[in-house]
Amino acid sequence: MSSCSDSKPLIRQKEADENTFLKKLKQHGELIAAIMSGILIGAGWLLDKSNMNTPSIVAYLLAFVIGGFAKAKEGIEETIKNKDLNVEMLMIFAAIGSAIIGYWAEGAILIFIFSLSGALETYTMNKSHKEISSLMELQPEEALRIADGKEEIVHVSELNVGDHILVKPGENVPTDGVIIQGQTTINEAAITGESMPVSKGLDHEVFATTVNITGSITVKVTKPSSETLFNKIIELVQSAQSEKSPSQLFIERFEGTYVKVVLAVVILMMFLPHYLFGWSWTDTFYRAMILLVVASPCALMASIMPATLSAISNGAKNGILFKGGMHLENLSHLNAIAFDKTGTLTKGTPEVTDFVGKEGLSKENILLVTGSIENHSTHPLAQAIVKYARKHGNGDLLNIETVEDVTGFGVKAVVDGEEWKIGKADFVGKEEAGNFANGVAKQLASEGKTIVFVKKNNTVAAVLALKDVVREETKAAIDELKKAGIYTIMLTGDSEKTAQAIAAETHVDEYIAECLPETKVEELKQLKKRYDTVAMVGDGINDAPALATANIGIAMGEGTDVALETADIVLMKNDLPRIAEAIRLSKRMNRIVKQNIVFSLAVIMLLIASNFLQILDLPYGVIGHEGSTILVILNGLRLLKKQ
Structure with a gap:
């Protein structure tokens, strides 16, 4: 029995591994197909060089099917859906046209290049869907609701406006509301992005996903969980990402027009020259097929993708x-x-920028005691003071047994029979704090710094200024x-x-x-x-x-x-x-892309004109077309070098 039960986790693990493998295989299916297509093209070329024509054609045909299946499927579905032709369809027609006139290798290469760019595009698009799930994981799922003096844990979606919930120190606030009992310090970085915690008391608003740091608070729910500020953040992200860029809209409009024009001209080329110029039907069809090959946007597509990928690689090597x-x-x-x-x-974390001690008192001793007291707190300001005290104080921090946290104001402790208070001006005495060191606290506050006072017995002993340093x-x-x-x-x-x-x-x-x-x-x-x-x-x-x-x-x-x-x-x-x-x-990439586009369009127009004048044979048309593709790719690869 034990051996059977022991094998179940292994079986489940094996199934999980298989599912993970299949999931990854599906995600990268297009890329795998493109690579296989490239390998088959290489095999077909070697077989052709060995005068093994039939196996060579079979290899090219497999390259067509494997490399072009995804794009052909996408092109057909989009054509049916939008009732408009697209570049995918033109590339398929061009590849088939190459095969019809006996140029299997050129057709397969067109398929390979287009399928590879499509695979990279699909991979990039899949990456863009993670942010919403990342946001959703931060939303608290449960809340401690108080009703008729009883506490019960409920799902956040069950909370109603007017419900009272208890939020303890260290917990995330589950929904938007107003504090009706207690005082605390809230880390609102999830909403405001600011590292400085905020003191909250009666009638103060709190927001979902913010962190309660110090005291327990009772919150009255003011919004349903679906309408919290945090959920608005999610909705804003979704809305912004659904909008298409002007460049994307332009490309979509240009795509349909380009395909229609090319196909219309190719169809006309199959008939008109025979009647207008007296070409034979063989010459007419031959020239139409050459036009379909040389007018395909292979070089045009290669004008952008290699340059873009090279620039992206360059940026990655340099931390971008x-x-x-x-x-x-x-x-x-x-x-x-x-x-x-x-x-x-x-930097995102507060640091002590100024320390002013009372004349006649040891500044090192004040720092030592202050740091020792603050060491009992996890508050970001306290930790910044501890760090400063360790660096500038007199010796190791003291072991203080009892430190009292006065929520919303500061902390106090007795050290060697002397009472110490650390916190806001109201905590140590507002008038005395304002007059300390000729009003230095006011000057420091005007510089955007957070002020912390230190009081020893009945005297303000020091003031510390903290700031999120640039x-x-x-x-x-x-x-x-x-x-x-x-x-x-x-x-x-x-x-x-x-x-x-x-x-x-x-x-x-x-x-x-x-x-x-x-x-x-x-x-x-x-x-x-x-x-x-x-x-x-x-x-x-x-x-x-x-x-x-x-x-x-x-x-x-x-x-x-x-x-x-x-x-x-x-x-x-x-x-x-x-x-x-x-x-x-x-800017470098855009210059190179523009060079490539102008060059590739010029070559396409030259090849089309030469074909129409009957001075371009198919081999030279293929060389011009594929050669221009290679040149724009090499030009794009220049972006791999740092300038």
Whole structure:
């Protein structure tokens, strides 16, 4: 019995492995088919060189079927659905036309190149569907509801407006509501993106997915779970991603027109020259087939894909991840960039920037005691003070047995018979705090810094100023973008005073303070009206809607998974100067793409004209067509080199 039961987990594991394998095989099916098609083309060429004509044709025919099946199926389905022809159908016709006149290899190569580009496009598109699932995983599923003095755990979807829920320290707030009992500190980074926790008390709003840090609170539900601010973030991402870019719409319109024109001309070519110029039916059909081959957009398609992939590879080697050619192309047209503050322009964590001690008291001793007391707290400000005290204090931190947390105000403790208080001005005495060191706290606060007071017995002993410090490379990055003529804006959930101070330090042209996710989206829409092409740079969950709304979303590599999945471009090393480098790469790519397009169109027109004048034989037409394809690919590969 035991052996049978022991084998069940192994069987389940084997089935799971098989399902995973099949899932991956399905995801990469087009790419595998394209590779197999290429191998068969190579085999067909070798067989042809060995004068084994029939096996060679069989190999080419298999390359047609395996490589072209997905695109042929897609082309036929789209044609039926939209009642309009597309490039997929033209490529299939061109390949069949090549086979009809005996050029199996050329037809197979057309199929191979087109199927490979389609496989890469499908792979990229599959990557873009992860951000919604990433967002959904952050939504709390359960809540502790209080009714008639009893507590019960219920699913979030069962909560009704007016219900009372208990949120304990360390828990996520399950839905939007208002505090009706208790005081606490809330980490609202999921909504505002700001690292500084916010003190909350009676009648203060709290939002779903934010984190309760210190005290237990009772919250009155004000919105159904389906209408929370967090769910609005999800809806905004979905809405922004459903909109097609102007370039995409143009390509879709151009595609149908191009196919119709080429096929119409080919059909006319099969009949008119016989009656107008006296060509034989053999010559007429021969010239029509040559036209179908040379007019196929193989070189035109290759004008963009190799150059784009080369530029993407170049960017990846230099810490810039592009999620698609569209975003890389749009980057060169950029006129303005909006930056989130926390974690983007700044480091994302508070640091002690100033320490002012009372004259006559040992500053090192004050820091030692302050750090020892704050070491009992997990609050981000407390941890920043501990870090500063370890570096600048006098010796190792003290072992303090009892520290009392006064929710919403600070902490207090007795050390060697002396009472110490650390916290807000109201906690240590507002008047005394304001007069300390000639009002230094007011000056520090005007610089956008958070102020913490230290009181020893009945005297304010010190003041510490903390701030989310600007990254060292931020100023240089902003200045370089401004030199390139790009307008810079900072969007932040911070107060007006803090935003003004950070904006001045980072050199941005404009700032907008007190932004919620909805505000950022609206500001992005207004910026797009003013500057046409606008990028958004961010790293937090709250930035996801703005990243999706902007023409180009740029995420910091150390940001949240949601920001990384939603963004179009990721700076893998959190290096802001890479943005200017990415713009230069985009401009290089667009120049090469334009060169390729002009060249490939010129070659197609030349081949068509030569065919019509009957001075172009099929072998030379194939050489010109395939040769132009090889040249534009080689030109695109130049982007692999760094300049």
